[in-house]
Amino acid sequence: MTANIVFWDAPLTDQQLIRLTLLTEKVFGPLTKDRIKNKLKDKSAISVIIATNDSDDVLGFKIGFEATPNTYYSWLGAVAPSQQRKGLGKQLMVAQHMWCIHQGYQFVETKTLNKWRSMLLLNIRSGFDITGTREDDVHGTEILLRKRLKQ
Numbered sequence: 294m295t296a297n298i299v300f301w302d303a304p305l306t307d308q309q310l311i312r313l314t315l316l317t318e319k320v321f322g323p324l325t326k327d328r329i330k331n332k333l334k335d336k337s338a339i340s341v342i343i344a345t346n347d348s349d350d351v352l353g354f355k356i357g358f359e360a361t362p363n364t365y366y367s368w369l370g371a372v373a374p375s376q377q378r379k380g381l382g383k384q385l386m387v388a389q390h391m392w393c394i395h396q397g398y399q400f401v402e403t404k405t406l407n408k409w410r411s412m413l414l415l416n417i418r419s420g421f422d423i424t425g426t427r428e429d430d431v432h433g434t435e436i437l438l439r440k441r442l443k444q
C-alpha cells in the first residue's frame with residue numbers, strides 16, 4: 294500500500310495532537326496529547342512523520358528527536374491496527390532514516406518492549422542491532438537498539 298508521507302512541523306498544534314491521539318489510543322490505550330506535548334517540549338530536531346490516505350486520515354506516524362549530535366532517537370511510532378502489515382511502518386521508518394541521513398546523523402537508536410514484537414521484528418529486519426536491555430520499574434525489560442545509518 295502506498296500512503297502519503299508528510300512531515301508535521303514541531304511544535305504540534307492541538308488539532309494535530311488530537312489527530313495523533315485518536316490513533317495512539319487504538320494502539321497503546323490512553324496516551325494523552327499532553328503526554329506527547331510534554332515529551333517533546335524540550336527536545337531538538339524533532340521530526341513528526343505521518344502516513345495519511347487520500348482522505349487525509351492519519352494511518353500511521355513516527356516521532357523522533359536528537360539524542361546526541363551524531364545520534365537520533367526514534368521515540369514512538371505506530372500504524373492503525375486495520376492498516377498493519379501493508380508496508381506503512383517500513384515506509385515511515387525509511388522516511389525517518391533518509392531524513393536523519395540528510396540532517397547528518399550517523400546512528401539512530403530506539404527502544405522497545407517484548408510485547409511490541411512487530412516493532413522489534415521490523416527494527417531487526419531494518420538493520421538495527423540489539424545493544425542491551427534495561428530494567429524499568431514501569432515497563433519491565435526494555436530492549437535497546439541501534440543502527441548505523443551509513444558506513
Ligand SMILES: CC(C)(COP(=O)(O)OP(=O)(O)OC[C@H]1O[C@@H](n2cnc3c(N)ncnc32)[C@H](O)[C@@H]1OP(=O)(O)O)[C@@H](O)C(=O)NCCC(=O)NCCS
Nearest residue numbers: 370371372377378379380381382383405409411412414415
Ligand atoms: C510496529 C508497526 C508500526 C509496524 O507497522 P506495519 O505497517 O504493520 O509494518 P510493515 O507492514 O511495514 O512491516 C514491515 C516488515 O516488518 C516485519 N513485521 C511487521 N509486523 C510484523 C509482525 N506482526 N510479525 C512479523 N513480522 C512483522 C515484517 O518483516 C514486515 O515485512 P513483511 O510484511 O513483508 O513480512 C505496527 O505493527 C504497530 O503499530 N505496532 C504496535 C505499536 C508498536 O509496537 N509501536 C512501537 C512501540 S516501541
